Amino acid sequence: MNKKAPIPLDIASNRADETYLRLKDELFNFYLLPGDYFSENEIAARMEVSRTPVREALFRLQREGYVRVMPRVGWQVRPLDFDKFDQLYEIRILLEESSLQRLVRKENISNIKMLMTTWCCLPDERESDAKAVWLQDEQFHAGLVEAGGNAEMSRIHQDVMERLRIIRRLDFTKAQRVNATYEEHAAILEQIQRGRISEAQRLLRSHIEASRLEVHKITLSMLYEARLEKNRAY
Amino acid sequence: MNKKAPIPLDIASNRADETYLRLKDELFNFYLLPGDYFSENEIAARMEVSRTPVREALFRLQREGYVRVMPRVGWQVRPLDFDKFDQLYEIRILLEESSLQRLVRKENISNIKMLMTTWCCLPDERESDAKAVWLQDEQFHAGLVEAGGNAEMSRIHQDVMERLRIIRRLDFTKAQRVNATYEEHAAILEQIQRGRISEAQRLLRSHIEASRLEVHKITLSMLYEARLEKNRAY
DNA sequence: TGATGAGCTCTTGTATACCAGACGGAGCAC
DNA sequence: GTGCTCCGTCTGGTATACAAGAGCTCATCA
Numbered sequence: 001m002n003k004k005a006p007i008p009l010d011i012a013s014n015r016a017d018e019t020y021l022r023l024k025d026e027l028f029n030f031y032l033l034p035g036d037y038f039s040e041n042e043i044a045a046r047m048e049v050s051r052t053p054v055r056e057a058l059f060r061l062q063r064e065g066y067v068r069v070m071p072r073v074g075w076q077v078r079p080l081d082f083d084k085f086d087q088l089y090e091i092r093i094l095l096e097e098s099s100l101q102r103l104v105r106k107e108n109i110s111n112i113k114m115l116m117t118t119w120c121c122l123p124d125e126r127e128s129d130a131k132a133v134w135l136q137d138e139q140f141h142a143g144l145v146e147a148g149g150n151a152e153m154s155r156i157h158q159d160v161m162e163r164l165r166i167i168r169r170l171d172f173t174k175a176q177r178v179n180a181t182y183e184e185h186a187a188i189l190e191q192i193q194r195g196r197i198s199e200a201q202r203l204l205r206s207h208i209e210a211s212r213l214e215v216h217k218i219t220l221s222m223l224y225e226a227r228l229e230k231n232r233a234y
Numbered sequence: 235m236n237k238k239a240p241i242p243l244d245i246a247s248n249r250a251d252e253t254y255l256r257l258k259d260e261l262f263n264f265y266l267l268p269g270d271y272f273s274e275n276e277i278a279a280r281m282e283v284s285r286t287p288v289r290e291a292l293f294r295l296q297r298e299g300y301v302r303v304m305p306r307v308g309w310q311v312r313p314l315d316f317d318k319f320d321q322l323y324e325i326r327i328l329l330e331e332s333s334l335q336r337l338v339r340k341e342n343i344s345n346i347k348m349l350m351t352t353w354c355c356l357p358d359e360r361e362s363d364a365k366a367v368w369l370q371d372e373q374f375h376a377g378l379v380e381a382g383g384n385a386e387m388s389r390i391h392q393d394v395m396e397r398l399r400i401i402r403r404l405d406f407t408k409a410q411r412v413n414a415t416y417e418e419h420a421a422i423l424e425q426i427q428r429g430r431i432s433e434a435q436r437l438l439r440s441h442i443e444a445s446r447l448e449v450h451k452i453t454l455s456m457l458y459e460a461r462l463e464k465n466r467a468y
Numbered sequence: 469t470g471a472t473g474a475g476c477t478c479t480t481g482t483a484t485a486c487c488a489g490a491c492g493g494a495g496c497a498c
Numbered sequence: 499g500t501g502c503t504c505c506g507t508c509t510g511g512t513a514t515a516c517a518a519g520a521g522c523t524c525a526t527c528a
Binding site for chain 2: 508509510511
């Protein structure tokens with residue numbers, strides 16, 4: 001745990017934010033492995049900042065469920081809990097389905113039309129880069145909730161998606177998954193535009209469920225490889 | 235903003251927690267009024283602790299939506315936003331209704347029976363103290379969600395309830411409201427036990443809506459009085 | 469040999485010193 | 499009188515010093 005500090009990333013107005021982003025990056029890339037123990041001083045030294053911004057970043061990550069502090073003992077990366085992820089997926093479905101329900105009342109479908117320009121396109125116009133697809137996918141699901149018009153629900157949905165990010169970002173690494181996503185998103189949007197909300201909800205639910213199962217598998221294999229990698233280093 | 239420090243409260247293992255609880259108490263009692271500006275040094279001096287635990291407490295309150303920081307300028311108590319509260323109420327209803335749905339599948343009704351011992355009682359056995367009723371009411375709604383068996387949903391529900399606490403705690407100050415609560419809770423539980431979930435959901439929704447409207451009214455008048463009080467002090 | 473306790477070293481928790489930036493007011497130019 | 503500029507004095511952001519508890523090591527003693 002005493003290698004050189006990795007790259008900074010994203011825009012950050014202060015060191016606390018920067019440290020937060022860098023730590024999260026390390027968590028997501030399994031440089032910090034679930035179950036690992038570490039101290040504030042270690043992080044501070046590696047990131048070349050003082051403990052103050054490190055503590056602020058860690059408290060944020062603790063709230064988001066990634067790490068936990070044991071008073072006067074140290075910090076631990078929380079182990080991945082797939083039961084928890086399943087529960088979060090259920091909430092996701094609930095929020096997105098409910099937003100579709102609200103949609104038909106408010107006829108707030110300008111968002112929907114914008115989403116269609118991204119997803120209802122010819123196969124050879126599709127994005128193929130995994131990260132780009134992932135970002136568009138995030139926008140799709142966030143867009144559905146936003147179209148529901150409840151800002152607090154959007155906030156909570158974003159929070160849930162954030163907690164799922166560590167495993168969800170592994171989706172879209174296979175071309176087959178990318179194509180399936182395009183087709184399923186297009187089908188959902190089409191049903192919405194036709195006003196067939198129940199059918200859209202049904203499709204949405206099975207779309208999310210399929211993604212959940214896929215991501216579960218990929219995560220386990222990635223984690224296994226990361227552990228191998230780390231062991232090789234010693 | 236330079237009066238003597240008020241009472242400490244609740245159990246707190248460290249000064250950051252204690253400061254957090256005391257600040258929240260001041261927010262809830264409108265000692266810190268929505269819209270007020272203040273600095274970390276002011277709070278630190280009043281609470282007789284250093285800025286470190288004050289900052290930690292303020293960041294927690296910021297996450298919860300009560301205050302906000304303007305970098306290198308100062309802190310502000312966020313004004314009450316009733317649109318936001320309405321949105322949170324909608325989410326509450328969604329979560330609690332959805333938990334009832336799950337209840338019938340899992341047949342996890344041991345929680346429900348426990349709730350019935352509190353709420354399905356004779357009128358002269360009812361609690362009348364406002365704070366006690368409020369606590370029981372919190373347990374009732376949290377209990378419904380917990381019975382759904384999704385721990386993450388419980389966490390989010392608790393978070394939503396926490397954000398509503400500043401206005402919800404003002405309910406139950408009228409005997410009439412307490413009686414209505416008892417009757418409505420009992421009716422909901424009865425429908426659940428009979429397995430009539432849809433009817434229970436309908437009752438639950440209108441129960442929460444009624445409470446929302448009541449609380450809205452009470453909050454506005456309390457806020458008005460708090461402002462008068464504060465002006466008299468100068 | 470095993471239990472025990474002193475003490476050392478690590479941790480987080482807290483206080484404090486210092487920094488850069490924002491803001492407001494005094495004073496000057498017009 | 500009006501507007502501009504400079505400077506002092508606030509602010510939160512950060513680094514660092516210090517306090518106190520947890521846990522481990524190792525020596526000591528039964």
